[in-house]
Amino acid sequence: MAEVRRLFRRPGAVLALAVVLGAGLTLLAAFRLMGSDRPPAINGLLLYQSLLPRAAVAIAAGASLALSGALFQRVLRNPIAEPSTLGIASGVQLALGLATVYAPALMATSREWVGLGGGFGAFLLVLALTSRGGFNPVSVVLSGMLVSLTAGALGAALILANGDYMMSLFIWGGGSLIQDSWAPTLTILARLGIAGVASALLLRPLAILALDESSARSLGVGVAAMRFLVLVVAVWLAVGVSVEVGLIGFVGLAAPALARALGARSQKAVLLTSPVLGGLILWVTDGLVQASGSDVPTGAVTALLGGPLLLWLLPRLTRPRPLEPEAPVAAPRMRPGKAALIVGAALVLAAALGLLLGKGPDGWSLALGSHLAEFAAWRLPRIVIAATSGAMLAAAGVLLQRITANPLASPEVLGIATGSGLGLAAVLLTVTAPSRELQLLGAVVGAGVTLLAILAIAVRGHYGPERLLLGGIAVSSLGGSVITVLIATGKPEAFQLLGWFSGSTNAVLPRDAVISAVAACLLLPPLFVFGRWLSILPLGPATGSALGLNAGRASLWLVLFAALLTGAAAVFVGPLSFVGLMAPHLARHAGFRRPREQLAGAVLIGATLLVIADWLARMLTFPYQLPLGLFASLIGGPYLVWLLRRGVGRN
Structure with a gap:
């Protein structure tokens, strides 16, 4: 040496x-x-x-x-x-x-x-x-x-x-x-x-x-x-x-x-x-x-x-200062229960719209009677996947923002969704005709390893939230480059990875919808048990220790759930929806302030956003269909622009 x-x-x-x-x-x-x-x-x-x-x-x-x-x-x-x-x-x-x-x-x-x-x-x-x-x-x-x-x-x-x-x-x-x-x-x-x-x-x-x-x-x-x-x-x-x-x-x-x-x-x-x-x-x-x-x-x-x-x-960035906190949210005009009813009704309305209303060669039409059964066979799986994936990404966003005390943390910004793509790529390249369950497992493992790597970098370097963001971007850059190399090989698996990257849901099957729904039902309910952890963790490890919370253990459990949620969603809708960033913020602005309330509100809002995005992706360029993840990112991208222009996350 x-x-x-x-x-x-x-x-x-x-x-x-x-x-x-x-x-x-x-x-x-x-x-x-x-x-x-x-x-x-x-x-x-x-x-x-x-x-x-x-x-x-x-x-x-x-x-x-x-x-x-x-x-x-x-x-x-x-x-x-x-x-x-x-x-x-x-x-x-x-x-x-x-x-x-x-x-x-x-x-x-x-x-x-x-x-x-x-x-x-x-x-x-x-x-x-x-x-x-x-x-x-x-x-x-x-x-x-x-x-x-x-x-x-x-x-x-x-x-x-x-x-x-x-x-x-x-x-x-x-x-x-x-x-x-x-x-x-x-x-x-x-x-x-x-x-x-x-x-x-x-x-x-x-x-x-x-x-x-x-x-x-x-x-x-x-x-x-x-x-x-x-x-x-x-x-x-x-x-x-x-x-x-x-x-x-x-x-x-x-x-x-x-x-x-x-x-x-x-x-x-x-x-x-x-x-x-x-x-x-x-x-x-x-x-x-x-x-x-x-x-x-x-x-x-x-x-x-x-x-x-x-x-x-990262350590060579000059004069690092802590991130500015998000601007205070004005007092809500309605109670969380009423807000939840309104958002829930919007979700039901969006699902009904996506199932019943569509565009064909003869223009707009409602699918009723016998036509409903025909269209439901391919519309319903997309709606279920959009709703459950949106809910899981939103929940993962709430967990990450609470763990890191960072208003810009999300599966997309931190590169966790890209990590799930690496896991998916590993499965596609090593297993012939892998099942959807095996692909899901690979995506979850990839997301988990990526998130643990980012947090390990942050802990070892004593980085503040702004350095955690840059560490996530660095890991995301590395993962995205590996995926680019794999796609550039031109192998048959490359086209599958390309479809995943854009979030294409055109070929989803009813079996995929069942897998996504089961994953959401298994992963979302336990999160509400962690309400106390989510309240204390943003206050810092010293405060957590004084209140009797083992911050390291609590963070590890929440990281595990965030990885599971991200991997389960990203395998269907790709890495670029930005729902994990938008939904927690929109939930707070809608009046869902406390951790459990924010979690519930974000889940409903995330599901609604992706269901609406799926319907618009099918309708706006008919007879062509835009990939769901891409279309959602075109909505989420301007939202991140707005956050940056407001100064959220500016050091």
């Missing part, structure tokens, strides 16, 4: 080692290519038009992303800002996907402008969400996660709607560096050269931007204009790479962090060293992918760096 530490104190040795490793892997690929049975002329063509351009584009793309990440981190004063965490890459992919389906002519003539519009649109949305909080790290990453998740879900829905034709776009979006010419390399290098010159000219303003705004203005720097100019350069660089080679995740996070770890302290040193390190990181990573013989896109592999890097950078 001592020798390793000494090595990392010598940046030249590290760079030389990376260069040797990258060159060696490229030579290995070249030897394998030239030793094939193909004619020498074909091998030579592949060497000069595919293999060498691939190495060159890896270096150019990695350098561009690293410089982009360094600029983002400097301007936003956020060590975890980069194109992936800011939602830019997902915005590019969604824009290109929409253009491919609805305006294919644009892809032939204006692909770069389409990607630029998507990337800038996503980034401006993140800036709009976080401007009131001064672009603080927690809000920026939460907003970037929101944009990325929503854009990813929309992209998954596009792929499901267009089959194998769009599956190739998903694989490209994973960041495939396979080349057939030198054109992408030259294009990226041209952008990098222009951005490098611009960065050199902006060195002094960048140094001044590190000061507070009043000091920067006193030195004659127009803070807003200069910040926007640098951000434009950074976004332009990142979008250019995404348009040419797809989404390459977290190189822009890794390279500046590694530069600082190797001793780069001044802004000039970071801006000079980061592109070199970024190019080497992507070159070596792509070489390892080629050496393994895998067809997995290189960008999907680099994304695996994201989770561990975010976890490593």
